[in-house]
Amino acid sequence: MSPHIPSWEPLSEAVLSDQLGTYDRMRSACPVAASPRGVTLFRHADVVAAANDPVRFSSVTTLRRSIPNSIDPPEHARWRALIDPFFSAERMAVLQPRVRAIADALVAGLPRHTTIDAVAEIGRPLAVRAQTDWLGWQGTEDRLLAWMAENHDATRSGDRERTGAVAAAFDEIVGAQVERRRFGGAEPDDPTTELVSAHLDGRPLDDAEIVSILRNWTAGDLGSVAAALGVIVHFLATHPEVQQELRSDPSGLAPAVDEMLRIDDPFLVNRRVTTETVRIGDHELPAGTRVYLNWASANRDEAVFGDPAAYRPEEHAPHNLVYGTGIHVCPGRPLATMELVVTAGSLLAATSGIELAPDATPARETYPVGGWRHVPIQLR
Ligand code: HEM
Numbered sequence: 001m002s003p004h005i006p007s008w009e010p011l012s013e014a015v016l017s018d019q020l021g022t023y024d025r026m027r028s029a030c031p032v033a034a035s036p037r038g039v040t041l042f043r044h045a046d047v048v049a050a051a052n053d054p055v056r057f058s059s060v061t062t063l064r065r066s067i068p069n070s071i072d073p074p075e076h077a078r079w080r081a082l083i084d085p086f087f088s089a090e091r092m093a094v095l096q097p098r099v100r101a102i103a104d105a106l107v108a109g110l111p112r113h114t115t116i117d118a119v120a121e122i123g124r125p126l127a128v129r130a131q132t133d134w135l136g137w138q139g140t141e142d143r144l145l146a147w148m149a150e151n152h153d154a155t156r157s158g159d160r161e162r163t164g165a166v167a168a169a170f171d172e173i174v175g176a177q178v179e180r181r182r183f184g185g186a187e188p189d190d191p192t193t194e195l196v197s198a199h200l201d202g203r204p205l206d207d208a209e210i211v212s213i214l215r216n217w218t219a220g221d222l223g224s225v226a227a228a229l230g231v232i233v234h235f236l237a238t239h240p241e242v243q244q245e246l247r248s249d250p251s252g253l254a255p256a257v258d259e260m261l262r263i264d265d266p267f268l269v270n271r272r273v274t275t276e277t278v279r280i281g282d283h284e285l286p287a288g289t290r291v292y293l294n295w296a297s298a299n300r301d302e303a304v305f306g307d308p309a310a311y312r313p314e315e316h317a318p319h320n321l322v323y324g325t326g327i328h329v330c331p332g333r334p335l336a337t338m339e340l341v342v343t344a345g346s347l348l349a350a351t352s353g354i355e356l357a358p359d360a361t362p363a364r365e366t367y368p369v370g371g372w373r374h375v376p377i378q379l380r
Contacts, residue, residue: 002284008033010040011158016366020264023297024308031281038271038290039280044301044319046280047293050272051326057272057291059328067212069328076327082200083213086191087334095134099339102129103346110379115357118375122343123229124148127222130339135218136190137177147173148222155368167215174214178207217332223369225336227266228257230365230372232344235260237356237377242311247348253341255313261322263309265296266371270324295321296370353380 008026009015015022026033027042034040041047050057059070068079085091106126110116128144131137137144147170154162180186181196195210205213236243246256269292276287285291300308304319323330330336347354356362360376 002279003282005032005034005039005283006030008035008040010035010037011367017364019268019364019366019370020296020300023294024300027297027301032283032285038292039285040269040292040294040297041280042294042297042301044298044304044321047295047298047321048325050278050291050293051324051328054327056275056278058275059272061271061273061290065212066216067209068331069216073327078200079213080327080331082198084331086194087331089334092334092338095335096338096342098133099130099342100346102126102133103339103343104350106343107346107350112351112379115360115376115378118233118377119226119230119372120374122233122347123226124222126229126339126343127225130225131218131222134190134335135177135192135214136188137192140173140177143173144218144222148226151219152223152369156366170215170219171211174211174218175207177214178210182207221332221336224267225339227365227369227371228261228336228340229343230375231264231266232257232260232340233347233354233377234356234362234372234375235264236344236347237354237375239311243348243354246344250345250348252313253344254337255317257337257340257344258320258322259311259313259316262299262305262316262320263311264371265299265322266365266369267322268296268368268370269294270328295324347379351379354378355380 006029008022023042026040031043031046032039032041041050054073054076058072059076060072062070064070068076068083071079103126106122106129110121116122124145128141128148132139132141132144147166151166151170154166157163177192178196181188181193187193192214195205195213198205200209236246242256246253272291272293274285274287274289274291278285278289299305299321302308305316323333323336355378357376357378360374362372362376363374365371365373
């Protein structure tokens with residue numbers, strides 16, 4: 001018989017006030033822990049194994065079909081074949097100067113020697129402006145910023161009605177963009193138009209499919225890019241030697257950014273559901289168990305990284321799980337990395353120093369997000 005799975009309360013005050021510290025302690029004490037929400041996997045090896053076993057760890061965790069996030073094999077591969085080319089290296093190279101212009105303008109407008117919040121004044125506006133420019137949704141920036149704030153609060157509240165209303169509000173923003181291209185005579189040359197005219201297995205996508213894909217390109221990711229920038233700016237401000245090194249040689253920014261996000265991963269978990277009995281260490285999880293892959297914990301596993309806080313970009317890169325692994329590995333990684341590298345590069349190029357503000361304290365984010373809620377800094 002399988003030993004009892006230890007329990008924990010991921011949404012308790014004690015856990016929320018120190019998420020990373022709790023994950024570190026849980027990981028060394030037990031590979032899995034259960035709460036009424038499901039069973040969490042904390043260790044790198046278990047998270048990697050589950051993510052690479054989509055047959056026994058299904059992504060069909062809700063009734064709401066989400067493309068490609070909640071699709072299992074073999075159908076999943078057909079959707080990824082349609083989606084992945086939108087993030088090709090060639091397309092990112094074309095987009096890069098536009099993101100650079102957005103980041104340069106944002107950074108140029110920031111005051112110097114005055115306390116600003118890197119999440120609210122750099123992360124969120126950059127994420128929204130870059131995303132709307134990429135998708136051809138100019139003019140929706142304010143609605144998206146307001147939506148991000150409401151989505152964040154609704155998700156935290158756990159109130160189903162509220163999260164449902166937020167999802168519907170988002171579908172309306174996306175739906176209007178699709179409609180403009182389908183019936184409004186507007187066919188701007190952008191990825192939204194391309195998606196509206198895309199085919200799968202020789203048939204055009206229907207509106208629900210297009211909206212679902214666009215929701216997953218936008219809704220989940222605006223928040224991740226904004227939160228990632230908070231983590232990066234905080235790391236630079238608290239590691240002056242790394243900041244100096246990257247000022248002198250910004251060519252190392254891509255692996256540096258990945259490593260900063262590994263140490264403090266803003267994208268905490270993804271869900272799966274077991275399709276048969278699976279073993280994790282000595283524990284047996286019956287079919288139908290809801291499982292959380294805890295990327296933030298796996299990314300700090302001492303068994304793989306030694307000291308979780310040690311900054312070693314090259315050495316840790318092969319085991320970095322910030323963008324997941326397996327068939328659902330993040331297709332948006334090239335876009336996210338480009339936006340993060342370009343923005344960090346703009347900040348370093350246009351300033352001589354990034355420091356934590358002397359008159360305010362950074363505040364941590366809490367589940368379902370990691371990283372920082374506020375990062376008060378001063379630019380020199
Ligand atoms: C710092 C920013 C980002 C982080 C940390 C991140 C992280 C992740 C992770 C961990 C997964 C794996 C999910 C799973 O296994 O269930 C994922 C999947 C996904 N990401 Fe990202 N992501 C980021 C940005 C983006 C962007 C910019 C886009 C698109 C514009 C994007 C689109 C997606 C999609 C569509 C999936 C689902 C893929 C599938 O199910 O096959 N992500 N992301």
